[in-house]
Amino acid sequence: MTSTPTTRIPVYLDCDTGIDDALALAYLLASPEIDLVGIGSVSGNVSAAQGAVNTLDLLALAGRPDVPVAVGAHHPVAGEFDGGVPHIHGRNGVGNVDLPPSGLEPVAESAAELLIRLSHQHEGELRVLAIGPFTNLAEALRIDAGLAGRVHGVTVMGGAALTPGNVTPVAEANVWNDPEAAAEVVGADWDVTLVPLDVTEENVFEESDREALLAAETPLARALGEILDVYFDFYVVVYGRRSCALHDPLSAALVVGGITATKAPAVPIVVDTTQGPGRGQTICDLRGQRMGTHDRVGRRTRVVLDTDRPLAEHLVERILAYRPAV
Amino acid sequence: MTSTPTTRIPVYLDCDTGIDDALALAYLLASPEIDLVGIGSVSGNVSAAQGAVNTLDLLALAGRPDVPVAVGAHHPVAGEFDGGVPHIHGRNGVGNVDLPPSGLEPVAESAAELLIRLSHQHEGELRVLAIGPFTNLAEALRIDAGLAGRVHGVTVMGGAALTPGNVTPVAEANVWNDPEAAAEVVGADWDVTLVPLDVTEENVFEESDREALLAAETPLARALGEILDVYFDFYVVVYGRRSCALHDPLSAALVVGGITATKAPAVPIVVDTTQGPGRGQTICDLRGQRMGTHDRVGRRTRVVLDTDRPLAEHLVERILAYRPAV
Numbered sequence: 101m102t103s104t105p106t107t108r109i110p111v112y113l114d115c116d117t118g119i120d121d122a123l124a125l126a127y128l129l130a131s132p133e134i135d136l137v138g139i140g141s142v143s144g145n146v147s148a149a150q151g152a153v154n155t156l157d158l159l160a161l162a163g164r165p166d167v168p169v170a171v172g173a174h175h176p177v178a179g180e181f182d183g184g185v186p187h188i189h190g191r192n193g194v195g196n197v198d199l200p201p202s203g204l205e206p207v208a209e210s211a212a213e214l215l216i217r218l219s220h221q222h223e224g225e226l227r228v229l230a231i232g233p234f235t236n237l238a239e240a241l242r243i244d245a246g247l248a249g250r251v252h253g254v255t256v257m258g259g260a261a262l263t264p265g266n267v268t269p270v271a272e273a274n275v276w277n278d279p280e281a282a283a284e285v286v287g288a289d290w291d292v293t294l295v296p297l298d299v300t301e302e303n304v305f306e307e308s309d310r311e312a313l314l315a316a317e318t319p320l321a322r323a324l325g326e327i328l329d330v331y332f333d334f335y336v337v338v339y340g341r342r343s344c345a346l347h348d349p350l351s352a353a354l355v356v357g358g359i360t361a362t363k364a365p366a367v368p369i370v371v372d373t374t375q376g377p378g379r380g381q382t383i384c385d386l387r388g389q390r391m392g393t394h395d396r397v398g399r400r401t402r403v404v405l406d407t408d409r410p411l412a413e414h415l416v417e418r419i420l421a422y423r424p425a426v
Numbered sequence: 427m428t429s430t431p432t433t434r435i436p437v438y439l440d441c442d443t444g445i446d447d448a449l450a451l452a453y454l455l456a457s458p459e460i461d462l463v464g465i466g467s468v469s470g471n472v473s474a475a476q477g478a479v480n481t482l483d484l485l486a487l488a489g490r491p492d493v494p495v496a497v498g499a500h501h502p503v504a505g506e507f508d509g510g511v512p513h514i515h516g517r518n519g520v521g522n523v524d525l526p527p528s529g530l531e532p533v534a535e536s537a538a539e540l541l542i543r544l545s546h547q548h549e550g551e552l553r554v555l556a557i558g559p560f561t562n563l564a565e566a567l568r569i570d571a572g573l574a575g576r577v578h579g580v581t582v583m584g585g586a587a588l589t590p591g592n593v594t595p596v597a598e599a600n601v602w603n604d605p606e607a608a609a610e611v612v613g614a615d616w617d618v619t620l621v622p623l624d625v626t627e628e629n630v631f632e633e634s635d636r637e638a639l640l641a642a643e644t645p646l647a648r649a650l651g652e653i654l655d656v657y658f659d660f661y662v663v664v665y666g667r668r669s670c671a672l673h674d675p676l677s678a679a680l681v682v683g684g685i686t687a688t689k690a691p692a693v694p695i696v697v698d699t700t701q702g703p704g705r706g707q708t709i710c711d712l713r714g715q716r717m718g719t720h721d722r723v724g725r726r727t728r729v730v731l732d733t734d735r736p737l738a739e740h741l742v743e744r745i746l747a748y749r750p751a752v
Contacts, residue, residue, distance in 0.1 A: 262588050269711040370703045377696045378704030385595040
């Protein structure tokens with residue numbers, strides 16, 4: 101792999117791989133605009149340990165064993181990891197598919213430590229993309245208060261603004277799994293772009309897209325097509341057909357620039373950390389939206405409410421075109 | 427006034443009159459489908475006492491001094507009345523217009539007592555329409571646990587399902603002013619129809635509608651045109667022009683049947699009574715809405731999300747056509 105870090109944007113990925121995490125990872129590897137400089141795992145779809153194994157297996161399939169993977173937090177800031185969602189992502193997080201074991205090991209650092217180190221190495225340039233619960237980011241902020249000032253921006257897949265949640269009537273899974281961490285991340289002094297269900301559920305991957313991956317030349321693309329099988333089954337209750345939402349890939353595409361947010365107002369965002377019925381909700385202050393007066397100059401939290409085009413076709417194209425240089 | 431109670435549906439109105447309350451009241455009086463058998467006032471837009479005065483003045487203007495008005499709760503279930511919203515409804519709640527004093531007195535009962543008495547008198551038939559905070563309804567439920575079983579149904583203007591609130595990012599004023607009461611009302615064993623901002627803000631009264639009222643033959647209609655002046659000013663920040671939302675009249679029209687709900691799924695509704703950022707939110711479980719699987723058989727709480735036609739023209743027609751029989 102020839103990387104050209106002088107022109108590529110450095111990206112740290114925090115993930116709970118996970119099927120749509122796997123698609124996002126492949127998309128990031130296939131995107132010449134960015135350089136994936138490190139990955140942290142966190143418990144969410146699966147445990148942080150399993151997420152790291154899955155990530156390393158996928159990196160090996162992609163011919164990118166050089167990307168450092170750090171195991172992150174097993175438990176959320178408050179409480180304990182709930183065991184994940186095997187009925188959605190499969191028992192192993194990758195749709196019960198046995199990926200070829202990479203033989204790779206995670207780095208010795210924690211995910212928070214890796215993120216902090218990379219924030220020094222790429223000071224002012226590093227983009228953070230978090231597509232799992234935000235435990236590692238919160239931990240890193242607590243270890244190093246200067247972190248926020250060294251990061252160019254944070255894009256997080258999570259929350260629901262004006263659409264129902266997917267765990268409770270108002271809470272989305274990544275935030276629900278660690279509301280206290282999410283509150284710390286949206287409350288820190290850095291630019292945060294929230295990519296909520298409002299837009300991720302509008303981006304659907306269809307059976308034809310999956311078949312295109314299955315017919316691909318590269319083992320990575322074929323593996324993605326296979327692991328999507330279980331995920332597609334789950335989404336029948338959501339969309340009425342085998343398919344899936346592109347939560348994590350959309351967030352990745354917004355960081356890469358393959359997709360552009362056309363409506364992403366800067367508004368106050370508060371995470372409900374009570375034990376009440378609103379726990380885990382991302383409360384985005386969209387009052388005044390009829391008049392456009394909800395966009396607040398200087399506010400550092402944005403919520404993406406619309407994008408320029410559907411993601412699926414672009415996602416398939418990139419993944420099919422990707423050839424490991426190794 | 428000749429009333430034909432054998433064919434008219436008996437309605438108890440609970441209100442905090444209030445400019446849009448005044449429109450709703452006039453609409454109810456002008457609607458032959460229903461018989462307005464009693465009115466309770468509650469603190470909200472103005473104090474319960476002022477709301478009763480305004481209601482009696484409007485009833486006198488309408489030639490309906492026979493409708494009993496009871497003063498209801500001054501303070502919400504928890505906490506104290508906050509003084510109302512003079513910047514929206516005027517200092518006196520009716521747009522700073524000096525209505526001709528009715529000389530009428532409220533009845534000696536409290537609003538809760540009046541509601542309970544009417545629920546016996548019209549057992550199984552009484553419709554309750556609450557367009558202010560729900561303090562009186564909660565009080566009545568606590569006084570008489572059998573109330574819910576004697577009422578045909580409860581329609582409440584309040585809450586926000588998938589649209590921003592109007593007091594906080596998630597809370598609408600009627601619920602915000604007494605979340606504990608709202609929780610009791612939606613949790614009681616009766617049929618509740620929630621008419622939230624999602625639909626009320628879609629129904630706008632324009633300057634041309636107001637002018638039609640100002641040019642009317644009846645003093646009631648002209649007074650309504652006058653009191654709307656202040657209210658129209660407030661709504662410039664919402665709609666970008668002098669106009670207003672028809673919160674309370676829409677709720678009244680749904681009870682009368684002048685407007686029909688075309689989308690009103692039966693879903694769990696929970697009111698956030700925490701002291702957190704979600705306080706006062708009406709959490710409607712609309713997960714599954716893409717598939718229509720959110721509508722739950724047997725659930726007694728419905729939320730109105732769409733209606734068959736705009737209200738304004740119908741509202742003006744009814745009010746202009748109304749002639750007091752006295």
